[in-house]
Amino acid sequence: MTMNNFSAGRRATGDAWVLAACGLVFGLTMTGMRAGAQSSDEKVTTAKVDGGVNQTIFLKNAAQQNDLTDIQTDLRNLFPRVKIYGIPAQHAISIHGSPEDIAEAERIVTELDKPRPSYRLTFTLAGANGGQSGLEQSFTLIAGAGEKTVFKQGTRVPIVTGHYDAEATTSNSQLQYMDVGLTIEVTAVRLADGVGLRSKVEQSSLSEEKSGVGVQDPVVSQAVWEGSSTVTPGKTLVLGSISNPGTGHKQEISVAVEQVK
Numbered sequence: 001m002t003m004n005n006f007s008a009g010r011r012a013t014g015d016a017w018v019l020a021a022c023g024l025v026f027g028l029t030m031t032g033m034r035a036g037a038q039s040s041d042e043k044v045t046t047a048k049v050d051g052g053v054n055q056t057i058f059l060k061n062a063a064q065q066n067d068l069t070d071i072q073t074d075l076r077n078l079f080p081r082v083k084i085y086g087i088p089a090q091h092a093i094s095i096h097g098s099p100e101d102i103a104e105a106e107r108i109v110t111e112l113d114k115p116r117p118s119y120r121l122t123f124t125l126a127g128a129n130g131g132q133s134g135l136e137q138s139f140t141l142i143a144g145a146g147e148k149t150v151f152k153q154g155t156r157v158p159i160v161t162g163h164y165d166a167e168a169t170t171s172n173s174q175l176q177y178m179d180v181g182l183t184i185e186v187t188a189v190r191l192a193d194g195v196g197l198r199s200k201v202e203q204s205s206l207s208e209e210k211s212g213v214g215v216q217d218p219v220v221s222q223a224v225w226e227g228s229s230t231v232t233p234g235k236t237l238v239l240g241s242i243s244n245p246g247t248g249h250k251q252e253i254s255v256a257v258e259q260v261k
Helices: 002-050 065-078 099-112
Strands: 053-058 083-087 092-097 118-129 132-144 148-164 172-191 194-206 220-231 236-243 250-259
Touching (some): 065 099, 118 194, 194 250, 220 236, 220 250
Antiparallel strands (some): 053 092, 083 092, 172 194, 236 250
């Protein structure tokens, strides 16, 4: 009787261990299946997040590198999660992103990629001597918006900057040339209330004075006006005045602006 009870106890204990092992195996199997399913879901989600389309936008009016750079910078600030690359050689921008972002980027590029206006600038220098009107000179130049335009009128004066082969029978001089006369530099930009001008007017001439450095070195008299202003197209604005370095007479500087395209 005692032996039968002992055998029954051993069988019961064995069965319990078998059931526990089966439960552990089943639990691990279910955990692995859930992990595999979760991993599969994550891959699908990542594919959706990384999915996108490529689009190349060719600029029609951005003729300069700065134009392309400005539009590219604006897009990158507006769409930080979109990949944007500039192609200067093709005047184009490549974009990788969602169809919605690309459609919005194309709309913004259309607004920014506008032709630059050009302006006809007429500078007038009116001289005065003792309150009497004197000679009036006008100079007209065409300036593109955002581009520096330079006008020069005068002579190029040679200046000796050194000598070489000093021991030779004939000495050779090193020369550098200086522009003497009138120089006008201007940059025009489009503003909401007119045209912004950054202007510089320089008058120079050779003086009768002799240089104390070298007999051949000229003395150049110079008068410069430089400043910023806003001009309404179709109207004339007085910028300032300078003294003519040749005569000492005062010259009033004015400018008129007209948009040509």
